[in-house]
Amino acid sequence: MNRSARASEERGVTRRLLPLRISSLILIFAAVLIAAFTGAMLYVGKLSSEEADQQARASEVNLFRHVLASRFIMLARDQTQESIWDESVRNISLDFDPDFVSDETATALWYNYGLDRTLLVGPDKKLLAYARGSEVDFSPTAFTLDADMQALIDKAVAQYMKNRITIKGGYSARAATIGDRAIMLSEIGEIFSGAFQTIEGKPALVSATAIVPYENEVALPDGPPVILVNAKFIDTDEVSYLRSQLGFQSLDFVAAGDAAATTGTREDIKTLSGQVVGTFVWQNALPGAHIWSVILPIVGAIGALVAAAALLMAQRLGKMSNQLETSERRTRHLSRHDALTGLANRLSFGEALEEAVAGLPDKAFAVVACDLDRFKAVNDTFGHGAGDIVIRTVGERLAKEVGESGVVSRTGGDEFIILVHAFTDKRRLNLLCTGIIDAILKPIRVDNGQETDVGVSLGVAQAPLCGITGSAVMRAADEALYAAKQMGRGRAVFAEALEAPQDPEAAPIKAAE
Numbered sequence: 001m002n003r004s005a006r007a008s009e010e011r012g013v014t015r016r017l018l019p020l021r022i023s024s025l026i027l028i029f030a031a032v033l034i035a036a037f038t039g040a041m042l043y044v045g046k047l048s049s050e051e052a053d054q055q056a057r058a059s060e061v062n063l064f065r066h067v068l069a070s071r072f073i074m075l076a077r078d079q080t081q082e083s084i085w086d087e088s089v090r091n092i093s094l095d096f097d098p099d100f101v102s103d104e105t106a107t108a109l110w111y112n113y114g115l116d117r118t119l120l121v122g123p124d125k126k127l128l129a130y131a132r133g134s135e136v137d138f139s140p141t142a143f144t145l146d147a148d149m150q151a152l153i154d155k156a157v158a159q160y161m162k163n164r165i166t167i168k169g170g171y172s173a174r175a176a177t178i179g180d181r182a183i184m185l186s187e188i189g190e191i192f193s194g195a196f197q198t199i200e201g202k203p204a205l206v207s208a209t210a211i212v213p214y215e216n217e218v219a220l221p222d223g224p225p226v227i228l229v230n231a232k233f234i235d236t237d238e239v240s241y242l243r244s245q246l247g248f249q250s251l252d253f254v255a256a257g258d259a260a261a262t263t264g265t266r267e268d269i270k271t272l273s274g275q276v277v278g279t280f281v282w283q284n285a286l287p288g289a290h291i292w293s294v295i296l297p298i299v300g301a302i303g304a305l306v307a308a309a310a311l312l313m314a315q316r317l318g319k320m321s322n323q324l325e326t327s328e329r330r331t332r333h334l335s336r337h338d339a340l341t342g343l344a345n346r347l348s349f350g351e352a353l354e355e356a357v358a359g360l361p362d363k364a365f366a367v368v369a370c371d372l373d374r375f376k377a378v379n380d381t382f383g384h385g386a387g388d389i390v391i392r393t394v395g396e397r398l399a400k401e402v403g404e405s406g407v408v409s410r411t412g413g414d415e416f417i418i419l420v421h422a423f424t425d426k427r428r429l430n431l432l433c434t435g436i437i438d439a440i441l442k443p444i445r446v447d448n449g450q451e452t453d454v455g456v457s458l459g460v461a462q463a464p465l466c467g468i469t470g471s472a473v474m475r476a477a478d479e480a481l482y483a484a485k486q487m488g489r490g491r492a493v494f495a496e497a498l499e500a501p502q503d504p505e506a507a508p509i510k511a512a513e
Contacts, residue, residue: 083212244340
């Protein structure tokens with residue numbers, strides 16, 4: 001074969017091999033590109049799932065801590081009914097009366113608020129009384145004040161000494177002079193101290209506070225005050241309450257020393273000295289697993305069409321972003337709404353009240369404080385599940401009656417508050433209250449086809465007639481509600497009418513006959 005023929009053959013071979021080389025290069029490039037893209041996708045998926053899980057977990061932990069802190073505030077608020085009261089000062093701090101402690105203090109805190117244990121500790125840090133429910137033991141050895149309990153009591157004493165004020169004849173506390181006993185939110189920490197403790201071997205939420213005057217008809221002497229301590233055990237009912245508030249259906253509590261779940265989020269609760277008394281455990285709603293279920297199919301399809309896979313990835317990542325936004329919106333919604341009824345919670349109502357006050361005097365408003373009658377009997381007879389049904393039904397009926405005329409909120413337990421902004425004249429407020437009373441009185445079907453019923457007492461305060469600040473209007477509404485309770489329940493009382501002598505037969509609004 002001559003040189004020319006060989007050259008021609010070589011050129012032919014080159015032409016035949018060139019497409020194979022390009023194909024190989026394309027395959028290699030595609031393989032490298034797919035491998036790089038797949039690796040990048042897997043890395044992005046790992047980061048996205050970890051970040052999503054971390055954010056979801058952090059949001060749930062923050063929500064849990066917020067609800068637990070609110071629980072301490074509710075416990076302290078229940079204490080105010082007995083701790084911020086002139087009669088308590090007279091019969092406990094100044095002249096200790098065992099009958100008053102048995103018949104009034106321990107009984108009220110047990111039957112009205114379900115507080116499991118009550119302690120009274122004197123200025124000399126000696127035990128004056130110890131109550132299991134309503135049964136009171138006045139022996140100084142009835143309960144041993146351990147180091148954690150002593151620390152909590154010392155903290156309550158220090159809070160009182162820091163915030164005490166001089167009044168005629170002695171001393172009181174600043175928080176007790178600000179507003180009524182039932183509503184003290186920003187000020188409640190000034191004389192109350194809360195901590196987790198172990199009482200009789202059981203984990204509990206414990207609140208300690210000084211007994212101080214309310215109307216300042218009496219005064220405390222100089223020196224440390226008598227301290228009222230109350231405990232609410234973290235039992236099945238308490239965990240169920242927290243579960244309903246948080247929406248964490250898997251929430252459980254494990255006492256220290258018991259076997260706890262190894263998976264899920266764990267939140268230890270500790271005494272003031274740092275001793276763990278128990279652990280709350282729940283399973284997180286983690287979006288990371290869903291992220292993987294979206295990314296892996298995309299990675300598997302990349303070999304067919306890289307560009308299409310990239311577009312699909314962008315779409316899926318957008319969907320995941322929406323899911324994260326939905327999760328965040330749900331968390332924000334839970335932080336501003338009552339989990340059981342869906343109504344506005346205390347935070348949301350407080351903002352609405354501030355906005356309404358800012359509109360005075362150009363735009364008047366009214367506040368209606370609502371408290372259910374005979375609700376404890378429902379829980380005692382049918383159980384807390386039926387009580388939840390009643391609370392939800394009452395919330396629905398209140399929302400239906402008020403409609404677009406105002407904001408209905410649940411502030412805790414069987415207490416609701418309505419901010420009416422559409423009208424403030426007494427005639428229409430009368431009609432609204434009558435409609436509410438009639439609606440609440442209707443039978444409510446609970447479990448197993450059984451029916452029950454509750455009533456409602458209302459206290460109405462108009463602004464600016466009854467005050468130009470939120471605390472003043474709320475105080476007036478609470479005083480009117482208290483008057484409605486005293487006059488026989490199942491009625492509405494206007495705060496403005498409290499200035500004149502009450503006619504219990506004519507003045508209050510009752511349910512329609």
